[in-house]
Structures are given as C-alpha cells and as structure tokens.
Amino acid sequence: MSNFRFYRMLTITKKEFIHIKRDKPSMIISFFLPIMMLMIFGFAVNTDVTDVELGIYDSSATYESKMLIDAFIHADYFLDTMRLTSIGQLEKAIEKGDIKVGLILPEDFASSILRGEQAKIQILVDGSDPTIARTAMQYALLITNHYNLNLYTSTIESGVKASPMVLYNPTLESAKFNVPGVVGLILQNITIILTALAMVREKELGTIEQLIMTPVTSFELIIGKLIPYIFIGIYDFIIVLILSRLVFGISVSGSFLELSLLGFIFLIGALSMGMLVSTISKNQGQAIQATLAFLLPSVLLSGFMFPRQSMPLFIQYISATFPITHFLIILRGIIVKGVSISYLWSATVAMLCIIFVLIGITTATFNKRLD
Numbered sequence: 001m002s003n004f005r006f007y008r009m010l011t012i013t014k015k016e017f018i019h020i021k022r023d024k025p026s027m028i029i030s031f032f033l034p035i036m037m038l039m040i041f042g043f044a045v046n047t048d049v050t051d052v053e054l055g056i057y058d059s060s061a062t063y064e065s066k067m068l069i070d071a072f073i074h075a076d077y078f079l080d081t082m083r084l085t086s087i088g089q090l091e092k093a094i095e096k097g098d099i100k101v102g103l104i105l106p107e108d109f110a111s112s113i114l115r116g117e118q119a120k121i122q123i124l125v126d127g128s129d130p131t132i133a134r135t136a137m138q139y140a141l142l143i144t145n146h147y148n149l150n151l152y153t154s155t156i157e158s159g160v161k162a163s164p165m166v167l168y169n170p171t172l173e174s175a176k177f178n179v180p181g182v183v184g185l186i187l188q189n190i191t192i193i194l195t196a197l198a199m200v201r202e203k204e205l206g207t208i209e210q211l212i213m214t215p216v217t218s219f220e221l222i223i224g225k226l227i228p229y230i231f232i233g234i235y236d237f238i239i240v241l242i243l244s245r246l247v248f249g250i251s252v253s254g255s256f257l258e259l260s261l262l263g264f265i266f267l268i269g270a271l272s273m274g275m276l277v278s279t280i281s282k283n284q285g286q287a288i289q290a291t292l293a294f295l296l297p298s299v300l301l302s303g304f305m306f307p308r309q310s311m312p313l314f315i316q317y318i319s320a321t322f323p324i325t326h327f328l329i330i331l332r333g334i335i336v337k338g339v340s341i342s343y344l345w346s347a348t349v350a351m352l353c354i355i356f357v358l359i360g361i362t363t364a365t366f367n368k369r370l371d
Helices: 006-022 024-031 033-044 063-073 087-096 109-114 130-149 175-205 207-213 218-248 256-280 284-301 313-319 323-337 345-370
Strands: 052-058 078-083 101-105 118-126 159-167
Touching (some): 052 087, 052 130, 063 078, 063 101, 063 130, 087 118, 101 130, 109 118, 175 218, 218 256, 218 345, 256 323, 256 345, 284 313, 284 323
Antiparallel strands (some): 101 118
C-alpha cells in the first residue's frame, strides 16, 4: 500500500472510461438496456389473469341467458371472443387455442329459472395452462354466484349452478405446463449460446482470415459451422423429451413426427439467431452480453412464465417477434393437448416467417462482414 499513487489509479480509470466509450455495444448495454428492460418488464411481468378468451354457446337465447352472458363479458375477467353454434365448434375452438374458456347455456336455462328450479351451465376450461384455468374457474363461479344474488328465487335449490370441466389437464398439474416450455427454452438457449460463441472464437484466434482465404463460399462456411450444432440441438431435444417422460411423466400426446419436424425448424431459427449474434460481435464478451440481452426478454415475454393476454398490447406485439413465443404454443399444443399442425397453423406460420427473416438477415450480415 505504501507504493499506492492516486494519480496512477486515476490514469487507469481514465483509460477504462475511454475503452468503454469506444466499445459501443458495451455502452448500449450499460446505459440503455436497463431502461429498456425496466419499461418492458414493468408492463409485462404481471401475474394477474385478465381478458381470458371466452367462447359462448347459448342454446337458450332468452333474456335470462343474455343477462348471464352480459355478467360474464362485463366483469373485466373475460374477453368475448366468439359466439359458437354448437358444443363441437366450441371444443374445437379450445383445441385450436382460439379461446381458453367455453360457456355453455342449455336450452332449458330460462325455463328452469322461471319454474324455480336449478339451471345448470357448463364451463369448459383449457387446462394446458393451470394458472389461467384455476383463475378462470374462480371467476366463473364468482360471476355465477353474483348472478344468483340478483335472482328472486324462493328456494336454496333454485338459481344457476356452474359445472366447470377442465380439458387436457384435469388435475391442473403445473409440470404439464412448465415442462414443455422448458423443452423449448433449453433448445433455444443452449443452441444460441453455443453458436454465438462459434464465429467469435474464430475471430479471436485469427483463424477466420484463413477460412476466408480458402476457396469456400460464405454459404458453405455457414452450413459447415452450423452442422455440429444441429446435431447437438437434435440430441438436446431428444434427451429432454425422454427425461420429461421418465422423470416427470410428461409424454407426447400428439404426433411425435410433427413435433420433431417443427422442433427442427425452430432449431434452425435458433442457430440463425446465434450466428447473427456471433457475426455482429467483436469478441466473446460482446457475444455473451448480446445473447443475454436477447434471451432474458424472450423468456419473460414468450408466455413461459406469465400469461401473454395479461400484458399490454404493445408488449404482446414485441413478444410475437420471438420464435420461442410461437414454438411454446406448438409444444404445449402437441405435447399436452395432442392436437395436430392443422390446429396450430397460425403459430406455425408466424414462427416460419420470423425464422425466414432471421436467416435472411444473418446471411446478408455475414456476407457483408466477409466482404
């Protein structure tokens, strides 16, 4: 400590500030990323479940049934998404993910109330997301009880009785919701991190110049660099599905072939994202920072932890730009619900479009860097 000189310390401090100023990616991450994350996560991280998509089949079509429907859609809990003409249509809407809850009013709904009898209604709930399912059932029972208080009934047995029925996950096990999501996150995170460091490592070792001098095209170079990580991603995907079955008892209810095909397409998108990060980064430190800046929002905004319908609309638009958002819908649809691609076409098309854009940007950026 006797050799300590304050001015020498200040010189080192000044040098470090100059280095930070010249390192623009670090500047952005240090000063702007916290503001962006606070604004996004402050709006997005919301455990309150609101605006649950509601489908209605009213075979009674009476004043009494309309009053109950109004009670549901004006309670700020449910969103009047669609009116169906049959129970079959309502069940298909739940399978496709268009609605989370279905309200079925029988034909004798009004006549039962007027006779002083108990009118039974059916509540179908999509149990693939236990958080939404539990809350939706509580909301439905609360609204029904409040509706009963406004009825002039003479006996306790009269009024309206709601009978909730949970589809796909009757016991509302959280593992059936979380484990498929973890499968997608593992496939995304590991692939992006490994790929992001691949090209940067070549830059730091100085071997990228040697590769450029060889008679190898940029496309051949990209494919050659990605093939090992494709095999790693396929291994991770298979081993995670096997462990999900053996450890958590979560098996694939739908087509394993369709799940594998869509999983491979998502893997290509994750590889493209990782390659894009490695292309724009100058060193492994920047690559890690850029990867974290992408992965953290994708985890929180994709619907893995918090319901997307509770987020503000502009946050939902941002989350829709992440391939993982749509892949989670696909995973839970095939693994938990057992539905086919035909029921998941909107999520599939959205994921494909985003991945094609990623591949295009990555290829153009990589070619520009090589030139």
